[in-house]
Amino acid sequence: MKSLYLRICVTTVLVMIISSLLAFIAANIYYQSNLKPYNDDKVTHMAEHIKAFYEDNPEIDLNAYLDNIGKLGYQFYLVNNQKEGAFYGPDFREKTIAQNAITSVLQGSVYHGIVEFPTSLFITGFFDNTLKNTIGVPLEVNGQTYAMFIRPNLEVQFGEMRIFFALLILLSILLSIVLVLISTRYVVKPIVKLTEATKMLARGKYNIKLDLRRQDEIGTLANHFTVMAKSLGQLEEMRQEFVSNVSHEIQSPLASIQGFSHTLLSTDLPEEQRREYLSIIEDESRRISQLSKQLLTLASLDKEEALLEITSFDISSQIRQVLFMTEWNWREKEIAIKMELPEIYVRGDSKLLYQVWVNLITNSIKFTEEGGTITLRVRQTGNSCIVEVQDTGIGIAESDLPHIFQRFYRSDKSRNRKEGSSGLGLSIAIKIVEMHRGKIEVESKLGEGSTFRVLLPSE
Ligand SMILES: Nc1ncnc2c1ncn2[C@@H]1O[C@H](COP(=O)(O)OP(=O)(O)OP(=O)(O)O)[C@@H](O)[C@H]1O
Numbered sequence: 001m002k003s004l005y006l007r008i009c010v011t012t013v014l015v016m017i018i019s020s021l022l023a024f025i026a027a028n029i030y031y032q033s034n035l036k037p038y039n040d041d042k043v044t045h046m047a048e049h050i051k052a053f054y055e056d057n058p059e060i061d062l063n064a065y066l067d068n069i070g071k072l073g074y075q076f077y078l079v080n081n082q083k084e085g086a087f088y089g090p091d092f093r094e095k096t097i098a099q100n101a102i103t104s105v106l107q108g109s110v111y112h113g114i115v116e117f118p119t120s121l122f123i124t125g126f127f128d129n130t131l132k133n134t135i136g137v138p139l140e141v142n143g144q145t146y147a148m149f150i151r152p153n154l155e156v157q158f159g160e161m162r163i164f165f166a167l168l169i170l171l172s173i174l175l176s177i178v179l180v181l182i183s184t185r186y187v188v189k190p191i192v193k194l195t196e197a198t199k200m201l202a203r204g205k206y207n208i209k210l211d212l213r214r215q216d217e218i219g220t221l222a223n224h225f226t227v228m229a230k231s232l233g234q235l236e237e238m239r240q241e242f243v244s245n246v247s248h249e250i251q252s253p254l255a256s257i258q259g260f261s262h263t264l265l266s267t268d269l270p271e272e273q274r275r276e277y278l279s280i281i282e283d284e285s286r287r288i289s290q291l292s293k294q295l296l297t298l299a300s301l302d303k304e305e306a307l308l309e310i311t312s313f314d315i316s317s318q319i320r321q322v323l324f325m326t327e328w329n330w331r332e333k334e335i336a337i338k339m340e341l342p343e344i345y346v347r348g349d350s351k352l353l354y355q356v357w358v359n360l361i362t363n364s365i366k367f368t369e370e371g372g373t374i375t376l377r378v379r380q381t382g383n384s385c386i387v388e389v390q391d392t393g394i395g396i397a398e399s400d401l402p403h404i405f406q407r408f409y410r411s412d413k414s415r416n417r418k419e420g421s422s423g424l425g426l427s428i429a430i431k432i433v434e435m436h437r438g439k440i441e442v443e444s445k446l447g448e449g450s451t452f453r454v455l456l457p458s459e
């Protein structure tokens, strides 16, 4: 079976057929066990009644009497011990009956052909128009005993009801099939739409609008699908932006290296100028190398499986180490350093967290004018450890604050380019801190300075 539509239709129709069959069998079993004895009883009463009336009024013409009742919807067979028999009412389909049944009725017993009718799975004896399926009672006619077999004629009694029920069943089957065909279309349609949408997604179209206003599981699926498509679209946009940023960042230092080396090769320059150009080439290549190092760090952090090597270490001594390493930079700018660095142990990946302090402290040095102050504090509150890097530098504009953790974001591009910035430092820092289930808060005022606060869970 090819389509879901066909599959659902065929399955439903099959289910309908199987359940009708089972229902028929169950109803039949119920008839055999409960209704058959009741029906037998009812017909026996009728026979007794007919017999009693005749025996009370022997002067009436039996033939006319039975003929009349036959016309009202009963079938009779009247037979004596000479096997002289007569039928009244509509014909039986099958007119045989066991001889001993006749004999036993002639001897005075009642024949219960209805209750004794053989039990069979698919045949309801109720409708079987045979002589066997009757009630037999003995009847005295002019001093001679007859056996009278009687059966209600269902064709007369239920004729139009049978048509009514047959029509009811047929119509309900036909209507259910038609309705299944229609309703299945309704069920399958959103799936077809979703499939179309996935194809669109595969073709790179992310702005998908599914016109499905359904509250059920498929509606939820469609909603999730559009959300997923949107975020995939954003991801793709970010990826493209990232690639173009990277190429741009690599392109400009390469262009200047190319330009200066060309000049150096093609012209005779005074020694001083030659040195200046060479040092620019050195700076630019250092920038590219720094950039590629940062990109590698980001890539390795982006891999979710980047496993942390957790150890317990003193965070203050790590920060002192960073200060020592950057000493030349802050001394050159005559920046004063204030420290509140008590011994506080945290558990984390020491190599990665070291990178966080380097990035924050180099930022502070880079964005603080000569003679400024940088304050470093480490403290413990509750179950988190707080590291604060505060400077009296240039500060960050309120409009820039929400963006500074984005990759390649620099608030003052021209100035930063000179400083050799690529705008990756804070994005690396926040990534590492988040991997440690911590967070970074920033307070900053343009022209007054900034405070970066790292909160790390200490256990
Ligand atoms: N202490 C600070 N004072 C003022 N501005 C800051 C400070 N720290 C960060 N910023 C602003 O946030 C931007 C992003 O910082 P980030 O560390 O990510 O990049 P970067 O320092 O410019 O480059 P990189 O760190 O990759 O060399 C900076 O360009 C700067 O505009």
Ligand SMILES: [Mg+2]
Pocket (backbone or CB within 6 Å): 359, 362, 363, 424, 425, 426
């Ligand atoms: Mg930085």
